Amino acid sequence: MITLKLKIKIIALGKIKEKFLKEGIDEFLKRLTPYASVSILELNPIEIKDENLIDKILLEEGEKILSNIKPLDFVITMEINGKQFSSEEFAQKIETLTHDGVQEIVFVIGSSCGIGKNVSERANLKMSMSKMTFLHQFARLILVEQIYRAFKIIKNETYHK
Numbered sequence: 001m002i003t004l005k006l007k008i009k010i011i012a013l014g015k016i017k018e019k020f021l022k023e024g025i026d027e028f029l030k031r032l033t034p035y036a037s038v039s040i041l042e043l044n045p046i047e048i049k050d051e052n053l054i055d056k057i058l059l060e061e062g063e064k065i066l067s068n069i070k071p072l073d074f075v076i077t078m079e080i081n082g083k084q085f086s087s088e089e090f091a092q093k094i095e096t097l098t099h100d101g102v103q104e105i106v107f108v109i110g111s112s113c114g115i116g117k118n119v120s121e122r123a124n125l126k127m128s129m130s131k132m133t134f135l136h137q138f139a140r141l142i143l144v145e146q147i148y149r150a151f152k153i154i155k156n157e158t159y160h161k
Helices: 019-032 051-066 087-099 117-122 136-154
Strands: 006-013 036-043 074-084 104-109 125-128
Touching (some): 006 051, 019 036, 019 136, 036 051, 036 136, 051 117, 074 117, 104 136
Parallel strands (some): 074 104, 074 125
16 A cells, blocks of 8 residues: 655745754755655745734735645644644644545744734644744744654654653
C-alpha cells in the first residue's frame, strides 16, 4: 500500500527579512522533507494607514488567504485566543489528522494585526503558541520547529527531550 506524504502549507502575511530567521526556517524545512511536504506561501499584507480600517483590511487580506485554501484542507489559524497544546499534544493532533485521512493541513499566520473574521470562521482549529506575544516572523520559525518536533515525537525518534 502506498501512503501519500502529508502536505503542510503555511500561509503567512509578510516576508521574512532577517537572515537568521530565514536560515532557521530553511533548516527545519529541510529536516521535514522525510516526513511531510511543507511549503510556505508568503502573501503581501495590506498597509494600514488608518487604524479605523483594520477590520476592513483584515477581511481583504482574508480573501487573499482564503483563495489559497481548498475545500478539503484542514485549516489551523494561529490566534491569540486559540487552543494551546504541549508539543506532545500537538504531535498527537497531527497524527490523528493523518489517521482521519486529512491530506493537507494549512496553517495561517496573520499580520501583526491578526487575521480576519472570515479566515477565523473557516478554521477547523484555532491554535495559540503561547500566552506570550511573538513577532509574527518569529512565529513562523517556532511553528516549523514545532511541526518538525511533532514528527520526531510521532516516529519516536530522538530530538524531543
